[in-house]
Amino acid sequence: MTTTPTRAVPHRPPSTPPPPRRRRTSWLPYLLIAPTLLATAFLLLYPLARNVIISTQEFGLPQLVRGHARFVGLANYTRVLTDAEFWAVVRRTLLFTAINVVLIMLLSTLVALLLVRLGRWTRLLVMSGLVLVWATPVIAATTVFQWLFQSRLGVVNWALVRLGFEGYRDYTWFADGPATFAILVALIVWQSVPFAALSLYAAMVTIPAELYDAARMDGAGAWRVFTTITFPLLRAMFGLVTCLEVIWVVKAFVQIWVISQGGPGQATTTLPVYAFQVAQSLQRYDLGAAVSMLMVLLLVLALLAYFRRLYRQEEVS
């Protein structure tokens, strides 16, 4: 990651006051960051605080319209945490995240290793394909995937029938829970691999070629080279990308909401979708807020891991 523009703030003293360490603190920097601080306070911290408050109130449609919400302590959390459906959603979210992240990391590592070994033009071709996927807006991707898996005219069913799977003639993917789940996994993996693969590739090219040559001279095979050189050297990078993908998959909302709204049944309801369902269709904003706070808690765990790695990476470089 030597090409990052966000590297290293200059270590030398600032250019303003001629004597290097004078005690005069200027008000200028605080004036400059004031707009950012104000925006963050009003548009980020306040909504977050409001979410906490709503999650400790009785807040349904009447309170939304007339106000005067009553404080109920942790009642909403108790109700959510004792609800079997919530735990089913948590389990599903964890499963969904695990499947997606494992697939993403596996495939993007393979793609990155492939990129390193390709000739210049082939690499450029594959990379431009990856960037194209990366540039595809989520909404455009979801409409296309719906079209690919359409029952009567979809190209996937056509191909499956051609390959001899007669059962897929006019097969309605989106009526079946596991099938919809699988399509959402395919969609999210397809969208996530480019970023992960390009990041890993960018890290891999920083490894000096001599290391590889030395290992090969010692007779190490491809797998051994990967486990003894590539992976240990890029451990931090793998950690970072994994954390980012975990966060990205856990909070994936748009794809699921647009394709299945969490259905059929509850087959694809993950935490963010569940929070929104509870708030929107049941108009229990209090319970929805509690669920989303619990999701934030889950994400904070992943975030802490991410920041720890980020911090270490920053120390190293």
Added chain:
Amino acid sequence: MTGRLLRGLAALVVFAVSVFPVYWMVLTAFKPTRDIQAGTPSFLPLSPTFEHFATATSAHGFWSFWRNSLLVAGGAVLLSLAVALLAAFAVARLRWKGRRGFILMVFIAQMTPWEALLIPIYVIARDTGLLDTLWMLTLVYFMITLPFTVVTLRGFLAAIPVDLEEAALVDGCSRAQAFRRAVFPLLAPGLLATSLFGFITAWNEFAFANVLIIKDQDDRTLPVWLSSFSSTFGTDWGATMAASTLFMLPVLLVFLALQGRVTTGIVGGAVKG
């Protein structure tokens, strides 16, 4: 030799899997309806047509959704550019107490799971009478893009040597003049890249647009309209794919315009914060 062949084959598979869905979208958009409904799909544009694009663009409200998206994304980006430039300057060029804390705050803000804030922001919008206005959406998108903009601009600024500014200061320029004359020209490409990337983020956003604009359907943005294509186009997949293509076009143009900067710069920026 076999290794080379295998690698070539693998490269082909990766390329095909990446590109096929997008290719299929564009291809469908150009296919005549009878080809779309044929039992055996054709994989090449044998008789391209613009009829689906005509259907999509003449759908009710298409141009106002387009305009709304442009207004909201453009407004958010301009706002965050102005606010972030000040903060980025303070972080990259000045030394002050609390700087590290501020940087940490921006990093954390960048990781905000916005999906968890749908409910309070909906409630706040209702309370303040900003529900169903593009203003609220603009403000939310401004905040979503702000941390990223600060981080990236700080990076671009830090890469510009301080000596240039110092020379201008010695020549008798004020701080603002020095910035405008010495730094700004060098920063312009970075500003452009950052703002275009922020623009894409706002252009693509769906969840908040879906929640905050409910009553007045003409105030919707393109992603929300596109997500409800079945109520607009029914089973007209040609028109749906044409609309998706039109929606993706500006994003693709931005990526093409930024090329290397996006792939190296943003990968680095996103990973290293």
